[in-house]
Amino acid sequence: MLYENFENLPEEKKKRIIGACMEEFARNGYDKASTNNMVKKAGISKGAIFHYFGNKKNLYLYILDYIISYMTKRLYNIIGTPSTDVFERIMNTGLAKIRLAYEEPLMYEVLYMAFISTPEELKEEIQRRYNKIYAENVPAFIENIDMSRFRKDINPAKALETIILLIDALTNKYINIYRNKSANEVLMEIDKMVEEYREYFEILKKGLYSY
Amino acid sequence: MLYENFENLPEEKKKRIIGACMEEFARNGYDKASTNNMVKKAGISKGAIFHYFGNKKNLYLYILDYIISYMTKRLYNIIGTPSTDVFERIMNTGLAKIRLAYEEPLMYEVLYMAFISTPEELKEEIQRRYNKIYAENVPAFIENIDMSRFRKDINPAKALETIILLIDALTNKYINIYRNKSANEVLMEIDKMVEEYREYFEILKKGLYSY
Amino acid sequence: MLYENFENLPEEKKKRIIGACMEEFARNGYDKASTNNMVKKAGISKGAIFHYFGNKKNLYLYILDYIISYMTKRLYNIIGTPSTDVFERIMNTGLAKIRLAYEEPLMYEVLYMAFISTPEELKEEIQRRYNKIYAENVPAFIENIDMSRFRKDINPAKALETIILLIDALTNKYINIYRNKSANEVLMEIDKMVEEYREYFEILKKGLYSY
Amino acid sequence: MLYENFENLPEEKKKRIIGACMEEFARNGYDKASTNNMVKKAGISKGAIFHYFGNKKNLYLYILDYIISYMTKRLYNIIGTPSTDVFERIMNTGLAKIRLAYEEPLMYEVLYMAFISTPEELKEEIQRRYNKIYAENVPAFIENIDMSRFRKDINPAKALETIILLIDALTNKYINIYRNKSANEVLMEIDKMVEEYREYFEILKKGLYSY
DNA sequence: GATGAATGAGGGTTCATTCAT
């Protein structure tokens, strides 16, 4: 088993270590994150972390995988049964991402930086993870989606991509705008976001639907 | 004059130094970029670079300004006289960005990382530059744009934002997809991109235009 | 515990390191003292010294405190039970300082320079130490001193200060004159110094005592 | 001629250069004084200063000699015709030193530090100057001094030294106490100093004079 | 004579990783 030295630890200790490392990576990025700070915050010895993970790179990838796994599960959890309406489904995914970004700001930060500003030595491994997420989630995302209302002269894949690109852009815009506000503030404004999403939907629907 | 020690150098030497620094910054980001590597590659002494720029931060900002200045000029140069048609104008800007990203991959990399993953100590200065670019270019970008064909029941600003969000997303997608291909390969596929842009335009036009 | 990384070292190693650092500080002063030379002479790695003390400033203050602590103890040790006669007590203190300056020339040099030519960044910390030494030692120095023989028309504080100023000046003169001689040579001349001190005492006594 | 490159400069320029260097040495000491700052403040080129003085050490010694020469002359100037009374003469010298320390604080600072915390590489040269000053001034200082009132059973040299040691200690104490006050403030308190000097004189006179 | 660009050794400091205990 990979990382078995770590996995065999009591759950409570694992949580403490993961939390400490995550916070350090979130605050400082991969390069500037200090293993010293991690072990201090986690209350373990310097050697331990290398005993568990071998080196900083592996540690980072472990944390990243942990986050991906947690975030994916939690995302499905928030979304619940996906709407069959294509716009609703995509919007709900976007809203869930926003919610998650504020529920777990440290995780979001690590994840965001992993895919955006990747240290050279991690590029390959991170790309592999990106591909995996893509392969595992996109098919399910598209499944059972009702595209019957799309105009017949439009490639449905293209239609879908149009919606996704726009909604993603909006979602990221929201997350960035609200970045420094508290989760509470953000959650209270979700209704306004939904309204705005729907304004864009009206435009797209006129372009994509046949009436 | 700021950086006059550097500016007075022979053009050839300046180019060599800028190139070496740019490459190092592009490959490693601000923090991990090594002034040692820069001077080695540029063939100058350790002290020289500090004689020219004072410190690493100034050096970085000089390179960044150089890139911004070059890229802005070149972008206008590629775009030429902007179309009055809103879709054409935005697409042409996107295509110019793509072209530029492949003409000058190092510059693009540095620029991209500057605005995306900013080292704490540079945040303020970079934000200042971002605001300046925005203030200097957005008004001209919107000027003389023909919005007469937008449906009367749509907020033109929202319409414009819809187009921009979608086109930007597409543009970034293209740049990322083709990231590891040669400039030549990319430039040869531009016609296909144009075609694809236009497919999205058809969808948006149906949503935004009154016929 | 402050400096616990260092304090936990075996006594022999601590001595070696303290000696090496002390010598470097004594020879070159705070600013020009090179941590490189220190580690080389102490036979430890570059990182070690920062592991132990954090930075050069802390290292210096540690050494300084070590010296103050040692010198104070040793001074009391040499002096023994202080004479109640005011002249004898002050002279004995002076002689003890002279003895100490030759017993531990490196310590004396560091101490002397610390209070005489203080690097700006250390001023506050050194002043704090000076005040502490003053507060802890001056009261005991004055305690149980027999001033009954001073003439009644003289302010005893002024009388005391006269003696101290003169004796201190003499003491420093001796230390400077003999600076480059061996401790042995100096110790052999102490009898002559005592004699000279006493010549000055005769003068002062005529001025201060009532007969 | 030594430093002839410098000596042939127009007087005004020499003054400017001396002033700039003196200030830098006074503020930072020999080691930390930056030749860069000197040439900047003096408005000359980097090369010039080495052309004039060869190296930093020579420059420092030139400045030091300049100060010694100026201070000595000015001291005699302030003192005027020396009193024949031994106490008055020594006190007047002390008062003149105090006055000079406030008239020319930069010069005093350089001079003070030169003799107190001497960089290793300058020790010999500075000692040579110290000896020269001593040899040139002490004889004149003693000349025509009226020692007739000293008690016959006292070695006059010892008596003189007693006075000098005490007065010097007092003088230095005053200079240090008033170090951060303005020249004006200090000059206004000179009367109080004179009074205090005289209190000590009364004590010494009782010890030294025969009545 | 005068310039100031260029040098490069050396400065203090950081940090992931190792390894004897």
Place this chain on the structure above:
DNA sequence: AATGAATGAACCCTCATTCAT
């Protein structure tokens, strides 16, 4: 298994001095 002291290469930066112009 767990520790944490020790390592040493690499970091950015400073500076008196030189020398081609």
